[in-house]
Amino acid sequence: MKFGTKVIHAGIEPDPSTGAVMTPIYQTSTYAQEAPGKHKGFEYARTQNPTRNVLQNNLAALEEGRFGICFSSGLAAMDAILKMLQPGDEIISTNDLYGGSYRLMVRIYQKFGIKAHFLDMSSPDEVLAAVNEKTRLFWIETPTNPMLNVIDIGQLCGIARERGILSCVDNTFASPYLQTPLTMGADMVLHSATKYLGGHSDVVHGAIVVNDEKLAEQLYFIQNAAGAVPGPQDCFLILRGIKTLHLRVERACQNAERIAHFLKQHPKVSKVYYPGFPEHPGHEVAKRQMRHFGAMVSFDLVEDNYAAAERVLSNTHLFTLAESLGGVESLIGHPASMTHASIPRDERLKVGLTDSLVRLSVGIEDVEDLIGDLEQALE
Numbered sequence: 001m002k003f004g005t006k007v008i009h010a011g012i013e014p015d016p017s018t019g020a021v022m023t024p025i026y027q028t029s030t031y032a033q034e035a036p037g038k039h040k041g042f043e044y045a046r047t048q049n050p051t052r053n054v055l056q057n058n059l060a061a062l063e064e065g066r067f068g069i070c071f072s073s074g075l076a077a078m079d080a081i082l083k084m085l086q087p088g089d090e091i092i093s094t095n096d097l098y099g100g101s102y103r104l105m106v107r108i109y110q111k112f113g114i115k116a117h118f119l120d121m122s123s124p125d126e127v128l129a130a131v132n133e134k135t136r137l138f139w140i141e142t143p144t145n146p147m148l149n150v151i152d153i154g155q156l157c158g159i160a161r162e163r164g165i166l167s168c169v170d171n172t173f174a175s176p177y178l179q180t181p182l183t184m185g186a187d188m189v190l191h192s193a194t195k196y197l198g199g200h201s202d203v204v205h206g207a208i209v210v211n212d213e214k215l216a217e218q219l220y221f222i223q224n225a226a227g228a229v230p231g232p233q234d235c236f237l238i239l240r241g242i243k244t245l246h247l248r249v250e251r252a253c254q255n256a257e258r259i260a261h262f263l264k265q266h267p268k269v270s271k272v273y274y275p276g277f278p279e280h281p282g283h284e285v286a287k288r289q290m291r292h293f294g295a296m297v298s299f300d301l302v303e304d305n306y307a308a309a310e311r312v313l314s315n316t317h318l319f320t321l322a323e324s325l326g327g328v329e330s331l332i333g334h335p336a337s338m339t340h341a342s343i344p345r346d347e348r349l350k351v352g353l354t355d356s357l358v359r360l361s362v363g364i365e366d367v368e369d370l371i372g373d374l375e376q377a378l379e
């Protein structure tokens, strides 16, 4: 099955009890048993839910994996992965990571004796210099947020595999339509399904997909034992969102490309971060491992201060000033004061995350209207 067929059909059959074509929302906490221990494979809804099962199977197919494991949010999914580690273990991750992932590693897991190194993962030398006998996990995010650096998934997962280190790729920014990390050697793929998979900014949800049965068993155990599971209504909304994933992402990527080119020639814009430009340092890798260059664009202003950014941010009408990304509607954000406020200013500036940096999540509106909106806001 090709991608556009999988989003509609993979793992999805008419409901066996009624023939309902769309997956029903099994809003129940428990299931009747015929005799003690004699049941239809469903005992208690933290452990199994039919709506969730369908979504897990569909996600596994989209990511070219065997097992999908769903959670109540992207960070709950990440938390389940970190729970597989032991005190003394070390993680290697990127230095412009999603702020919430950074916070989970540093503010929660550090006190349990798990140490994370944050570095430039597009440099294999930097990664190799940080690897030691305690390294247990590579946490890769690509393209990165908000600087849109691109990391070579195949190369890094190869380095991890040779050394018996687990690798996980946070595929939230790309979505499985643009890249499938398991096919490039990753052990695990993580999604904040809140973003492109849901796609309509109306649900918070997370997922992991793996190929290895032992890894899947551990993660299903944690899903049930720690209990950060999504409700069936949320699973239904993600299933519904996924049906148009390929159409939405395709259109959003086309819009983003046009917008990146518009911004690049604008006299008030000093720099545009977009992997689709041939001069972007990650362009060749992105071309190899992604179907398109994504729908996130960041840009910096010639007037390099917060006031200049604020004027742009508070004058768009179609781009809504908000956190998050990946919905049908376009959003505009200010990483320094919003998503990345918890990262010290010196650290931010080192990676180019200035006070005037603006991040766009480009939606699927008509691109002429989006460009018009940015044009008047930049004036």
Ligand SMILES: *Cc1c(COP(=O)(O)O)cnc(C)c1O
Pocket: 073, 074, 075, 076, 098, 100, 101, 141, 145, 170, 172, 173, 191, 192, 193, 194, 195, 204, 205, 206
């Ligand atoms: C939003 C996001 C997360 C966290 O997901 P939630 O669903 O908000 O918990 C993790 N990684 C990336 C890249 C994100 O954008």
